[in-house]
Amino acid sequence: MDEFNGTEINFHCMYIPFCDARDCDRELYDSPVDCPDCNRGMVALHFTILILMAIFITMGNLGIILVIKRNKIFHNSFNMFKCSLAFADLLVGVLVVPSGAYETASIMMRSFDPTALNRTDYLIGKDVAMIRPDSMCDRIYQEDIGGPGMFLSMISVLSVMASIFHLVLLSIDRFLAVWCPIKYNQRKALKDKCAISMIIFVWLVSITLSVVIPMSLGQRHFIHGLSPAMIFTLKTSNPSTGIFYATFGLGLPYLALLGLNTATGSIILIKHRNLVRRSSLSPSLNSGGRRKDEVKATITILVMIVVFTLSTLPAMVAVTFYNGTEHKKKGDATIRSIIYSTLILLLVSNSAWNFIIYSWRNDNFRKALKNLFTRKQQRQRAIIRWKQLKCSVLLLSEEKRRRKKLIKLTEASNSYSSEKM
Template sequence: MLPAATQSNFSSETLMPIGTIIKVCGMVVLSISITVGNVLILLVFLGSKRFWTPQGYLKASLALADLAVGVVVVPYSVYTEIGIIVLGKDHKELNGTQEGAFEPCYIMGPLFAGCTFVSVTTIFLLSVEMSITVLKPLHKHLLVTKQRTVFLIACSWVLCFVLALMPLFFRQEINIVYNRCSMMCNYASRSSSSWKVMLIFPTFDFSVLGGTFAINLITFTAIRQFCQARTHLTHSTSQKKSCRPSFSDIKAAKTIAVVVLSFIASFVPIAVYVVISILGLECCQFTFCAFWILTSNSCWNVVIYSLRDKKFRHRIKELYTRAVLRRSGCTSGPKVASVGACVSVLKETLHTESS
């Protein structure tokens, strides 16, 4: 039997890596989900001209920003944590950096912040596009064009990354370090006078979210007015129908509600973290949850704006069926399988999907 003090030390040293390993496994799953989902969005966009619309360009921009988080930011955190667990090295020893030298965090921190800003700004532009579709359906093709959409996307990327890089101009007051609590590269204030710069990020996020909420409120009010107008017309005829918006209106309203609630729920903990860090306080578990809830939005955007789209799901099935036929030899070329074999492959594929 081990002494009680030895047992307590052993259990505390064992439970700490186990908790970290569970977090790292969750980070790996999240990275794979973000990467696969957003790669599918980009494949559908690049492979189908019918998705080359202003809304399609905005969704592709959103997917590209989320993909950067899943391919670069999250894997770097996984790499760092695995190195710390397995090799037992510090973050600076793991990356071979000395005090005052350039660190990868000076890339990862602004990249994560910039991609987050791009996601919020793109959601705002999608809401504007949806509002124009509802309020000005006859003028939509004149107001919303591909050229204007690409220009706005480029401006949003430049603005967001300039904003993300702004703290680097205050390196005497703000530093970017790897935080073991959040398991990410975070901005850290060196002096009490840097709180104004630190508040730029939540101010920008909530300003854009507030504008998005206001636009969506106007859109939803217009949908309700259209619903009441349809009800008034049906009452004047012999047919009496219930006051229900059309399917597209309901879908738009649901998308609006889900997106606004998800982003508000994600940015409120980050705002609280900024205030706590300015006050000099620290709560490790809260910091981890705040940053990784925000990171998970890169995965939820795929579900909200793409997987709920019937055309998108149909295109995914087309790509999957084409891949199955290519593997079975049912493609044009010198070795072409029989038509009966191709039909049987298709039947088997559809039967598997339905079951």
């Protein structure tokens, strides 16, 4: 072995499942994907899953944004929060998943560098794991310390932070809708300007926690890296930093969600009991329908919270406690890497669940989404545009006739006045 002349780094080498090329003989094989321990079929399946997830996340969240934008029935504070949440999820489908898959493909398919065999600048890991130059670990490390790796890691964290804070906004909206329904329907309980200000505040807080603080503290407190699931992730390397993020990024928002949804459910239950007591009075159809919509919207928020928790919490625990260099046996490391990758993919799938929940729980959204892609809706839009164009042409022609008539009257008046003189 060559003389060691490296530096200690805060880095964990996590390889791709079914492709453990850490000990690949670079003199016999051209690239990591050619190594005998790399199953090309399983790697191709992993790439296919990532591509399908990116397409579904992108198309689903674009559908949410377009439906809300084009239908006036959805122009309220509740759907404004939904639209902003869809944009946060859209970042994952457009940037995080495709970029992570592309970076992983470039790492695995790029040919080995023959000159790296004679270099002595070895890298040593946090757990005394030696990283050979131009190996899979060295390539992942070089990708991680670059600008794109750091940026994509922050975007993935930004999406998670924005999601949980938007769930708080949606819970606030539902609480106000149940607590003071008359003012809410008149848009006095939560005005549009106030909703926009709340959205801006949430994005500022999310950007501060996911971008500003990690960039200011640097690698002394954060590790950004390419995970086995081909997704860039960000984890804290300092216990105090981890406690700070667990408190302000997860703990307090979850307490707010618990308190708001408990209060909302209690108000709905109290209103229902009051109606039961007044059995002699039959409730109006409108109030009954409104209460049904309130209950349905509240249950939708609860479903979103449960799905968000089940998809993000296990992955966050795995990112916090799992270290790929701790497992020397290939069999044990392979199983743990597969579990870790599955949890990361489950985390990414959180960006697609909201579209499924809206389509399942909201009849109006489902109909509007169907009309968005049908020819009937396109024909109706074309007819409306044609009528608008026809009206504008008729108005122009009427204006021309009026002007001509005015000119003739003016000329006749002038000629009459001249003859009289």
